[in-house]
Amino acid sequence: xxxxxxxxxxxxxxxxxxxxxxxxxxxxxxxxxxxxxxxxxxxxxxxxxxxxxxxxxxxxxxxxxxxxxxxxxxxxxxxxxxxxxxxxxxxxxxxxxxxxxxxxxxxxxxxxxxxxxxxxxxxxxxxxxxxxxxxxxxxxxxxxxxxxxxxxxxxxxxxxxxxxxxxxxxxxxxxxxxxxxxxxxxxxxxxxxxxxxxxxxxxxxxxxxxxxxxxxxxxxxxx
Amino acid sequence: xxxxxxxxxxxxxxxxxxxxxxxxxxxxxxxxxxxxxxxxxxxxxxxxxxxxxxxxxxxxxxxxxxxxxxxxxxxxxxxxxxxxxxxxxx
Numbered sequence: 001x002x003x004x005x006x007x008x009x010x011x012x013x014x015x016x017x018x019x020x021x022x023x024x025x026x027x028x029x030x031x032x033x034x035x036x037x038x039x040x041x042x043x044x045x046x047x048x049x050x051x052x053x054x055x056x057x058x059x060x061x062x063x064x065x066x067x068x069x070x071x072x073x074x075x076x077x078x079x080x081x082x083x084x085x086x087x088x089x090x091x092x093x094x095x096x097x098x099x100x101x102x103x104x105x106x107x108x109x110x111x112x113x114x115x116x117x118x119x120x121x122x123x124x125x126x127x128x129x130x131x132x133x134x135x136x137x138x139x140x141x142x143x144x145x146x147x148x149x150x151x152x153x154x155x156x157x158x159x160x161x162x163x164x165x166x167x168x169x170x171x172x173x174x175x176x177x178x179x180x181x182x183x184x185x186x187x188x189x190x191x192x193x194x195x196x197x198x199x200x201x202x203x204x205x206x207x208x209x210x211x212x213x214x215x216x217x218x219x220x221x222x223x
Numbered sequence: 224x225x226x227x228x229x230x231x232x233x234x235x236x237x238x239x240x241x242x243x244x245x246x247x248x249x250x251x252x253x254x255x256x257x258x259x260x261x262x263x264x265x266x267x268x269x270x271x272x273x274x275x276x277x278x279x280x281x282x283x284x285x286x287x288x289x290x291x292x293x294x295x296x297x298x299x300x301x302x303x304x305x306x307x308x309x310x311x312x313x
Contacts, residue, residue: 038289039287039288039289039290039292039293040284040287040288040289041288041289041292042283042284042285042288048292048295052295052296052299055299056299059299059302059303059306062303062307063303063306063307063310066306066307066310066311067310069310070310085247085250089243089244089247092243092247093240093243096236096239096240096243097236099236099278099282100232100233100236100282102282103228103232103281103282104227104228104232106228107227107228107229107232108227111227197284200283201283201284204278204279204282204283205283207278207282208274208275208278208279211243211271211274211275211278212271212272212275212303214271215246215250215267215268215271216268216271216307216311218250219246219247219249219250219267220250220264220267220268220307220311222250223250223263223264223267
């Protein structure tokens with residue numbers, strides 16, 4: 001989407017109305033009817049097929065997990081109690097914080113505030129490192145206690161879900177570092193909008209998937 | 224415009240942190256639901272998927288996305304939430 005297309009859309013932030021010097025048209029005097037607004041797709045449209053598909057894959061695994069739990073809730077409950085809930089909760093807060101930092105980085109990049117955007121992306125990468133470190137400690141604790149992927153259905157699902165998610169965290173971290181390199185080169189928002197928004201959307205997907213995993217595997221299964 | 228994120232984003236962030244603490248508390252077994260584990264589990268799942276909805280709406284900026292994309296995301300959130308509650312509670 002170009003700036004000309006988004007100019008004047010009352011649902012978008014004001015700086016997309018042309019205050020960056022690319023477009024300097026008048027602001028709308030009244031909002032247009034909702035049905036005529038085209039909307040703004042964050043990042044490439046094709047990326048959203050991947051994001052929604054990935055979310056659906058995780059949802060399918062989680063639903064099968066809950067289905068299996070129904071056949072043996074006692075064993076699942078005992079197994080879930082072996083997980084270190086405080087680490088899962090801390091990791092949820094760390095990812096929520098990283099998502100917030102990424103949102104602010106997007107706005108800073110849009111406003112041409114490159115040093116601030118770089119600091120925010122660096123802080124998000126730091127959060128990812130904390131998440132991975134806590135996850136590594138959790139895996140170490142579980143495996144030391146004799147809980148491995150072959151320890152039963154619960155732990156098979158636990159390692160598959162959290163392992164796949166950790167893989168997404170690693171990919172997301174690489175993408176965040178690529179975004180930071182773009183910011184270091186002071187790539188303008190106009191030239192990097194779709195890439196930056198796509199990376200941000202991917203990272204938010206990593207965050208929301210963890211919210212679902214923490215809730216259903218760590219909390220609900222232990223109740 | 225200085226490129227600062229709108230206040231709404233910060234409000235959503237604070238709400239997500241508070242909601243995370245509430246779900247953890249509900250899941251810890253010290254909540255006032257007593258022995259009503261089904262109720263605690265349902266509330267935990269509902270709050271979690273509300274969090275996911277707001278992450279999509281305000282962090283992913285689906286609030287201003289085309290209606291088809293917004294609808295696809297909302298259907299995902301609603302369908303998975305309903306399926307999870309059904310499998311956990313019913």
